[in-house]
Amino acid sequence: MAQEHNSGLNPSTRIGMLNTVINHEKVSSYRETAWPPRSYSSMAEILGNEAGLAIYRRFATLNAQNLLYLQSELINLEAELKKLVLDDSSSDDEQRRVFQSDIGALKSAPADATAGKQWRKILEIRVKLKEYNDALLQHSHLYQLPEANSHDLRVLREWYGDPDLGALFLPLPEGNAWNEEMTKDLVALSVRKTDGDVFTRWITEKIMPKYHQKIGYKLRKTTANGIYDYRDSKFNSTANTISIILSSLIPPASIFALYYVNHTPVRLGLIMIFSAILAACLAIFTAARRVEIFAATVALASVQVVFIGTNNGGSTVP
Numbered sequence: 607m608a609q610e611h612n613s614g615l616n617p618s619t620r621i622g623m624l625n626t627v628i629n630h631e632k633v634s635s636y637r638e639t640a641w642p643p644r645s646y647s648s649m650a651e652i653l654g655n656e657a658g659l660a661i662y663r664r665f666a667t668l669n670a671q672n673l674l675y676l677q678s679e680l681i682n683l684e685a686e687l688k689k690l691v692l693d694d695s696s697s698d699d700e701q702r703r704v705f706q707s708d709i710g711a712l713k714s715a716p717a718d719a720t721a722g723k724q725w726r727k728i729l730e731i732r733v734k735l736k737e738y739n740d741a742l743l744q745h746s747h748l749y750q751l752p753e754a755n756s757h758d759l760r761v762l763r764e765w766y767g768d769p770d771l772g773a774l775f776l777p778l779p780e781g782n783a784w785n786e787e788m789t790k791d792l793v794a795l796s797v798r799k800t801d802g803d804v805f806t807r808w809i810t811e812k813i814m815p816k817y818h819q820k821i822g823y824k825l826r827k828t829t830a831n832g833i834y835d836y837r838d839s840k841f842n843s844t845a846n847t848i849s850i851i852l853s854s855l856i857p858p859a860s861i862f863a864l865y866y867v868n869h870t871p872v873r874l875g876l877i878m879i880f881s882a883i884l885a886a887c888l889a890i891f892t893a894a895r896r897v898e899i900f901a902a903t904v905a906l907a908s909v910q911v912v913f914i915g916t917n918n919g920g921s922t923v924p
Contacts, residue, residue: 644775652765657796658758659765663783664793669745676738683731690724751793759784759792804890806845849891856884857906861913870914877910 653660694702702721705712712728715721763784766772774781782788860880867873881903888899 644773649766649772652762658755658794659762660795661754661759661762661784661792662795663788664748664751664791666748666791669741669748673738673741673745676734676741679734680731680738683727683734687724687727687731690727694721694724748793751795754789754792754794758794759789805848809844845891849887852887852891856880856887857909860906860910864910864913865917873914877907877914880910881907 691706694705697703699721701711701715705715705721705724712725715725717726766784767774776783784792860876863876863880864873867876884906885899885903888894888902894902
């Protein structure tokens with residue numbers, strides 16, 4: 607069994623992708639029966655089995671530098687090809703002069719002769735161009751990967767720095783891969799399976815860690831890797847339920863308020879207030895686009911204006 611550690615870190619506060627929380631006692635004992643702690647294997651098991659913790663360097667600077675090198679090589683090759691084209695087109699050799707309009711003659715020129723230089727250069731450029739295009743597209747795809755979630759990254763850093771688990775086992779500079787200064791260069795291979803609205807993110811990143819620290823860890827069991835797993839689908843359901851309830855209450859609430867108000871300026875003020883409330887709810891509880899929020903608020907305001915136009919006086923309670 608692993609010895610008890612005194613890292614001072616509270617496992618119940620560690621929330622990451624899918625709201626995972628590392629349980630150190632179970633992880634430590636589990637590691638001794640599977641992979642040795644403080645090793646590539648133990649770390650690979652964590653990164654491989656917990657999708658949200660699959661966080662790696664993008665190496666943006668190195669990739670950009672590589673692209674610059676390839677680009678420079680191609681620029682020089684392009685200049686060399688232009689010179690060869692001019693030399694062939696102005697040559698006294700009739701066979702070389704037709705290279706610009708006869709691909710067959712260009713390809714059939716003796717490879718070891720002066721006439722074959724242009725085609726050899728084209729083949730050289732073709733290889734380098736493919737390498738450059740592949741690197742360019744790969745670099746573009748790297749920038750489409752999501753940035754590492756701050757909570758997932760915190761879990762990984764705490765695992766790596768824990769005496770019983772990672773314990774900073776990688777030698778420098780390898781061990782700097784997840785340091786604070788590398789944060790902007792880190793990407794996640796998986797994203798949270800949430801609707802992406804503000805409310806759901808607030809629940810998963812702020813409320814759930816506190817809930818788990820106080821109650822959740824007593825009610826849930828860990829996975830084989832010693833991870834508490836809270837599925838994002840449940841947070842989506844909660845956010846969807848709240849948004850549906852609010853969307854059904856705001857329009858009738860606005861009409862109800864307008865019905866009991868007779869003063870026109872106050873009514874117009876209420877239209878503005880309820881439109882702002884609807885817009886705020888859509889922005890917080892849904893992932894609606896700006897144009898969709900604008901359309902919804904306009905529709906609500908239109909309904910309220912129509913109501914005012916058809917109901918000039920409020921009702922009084924007997």
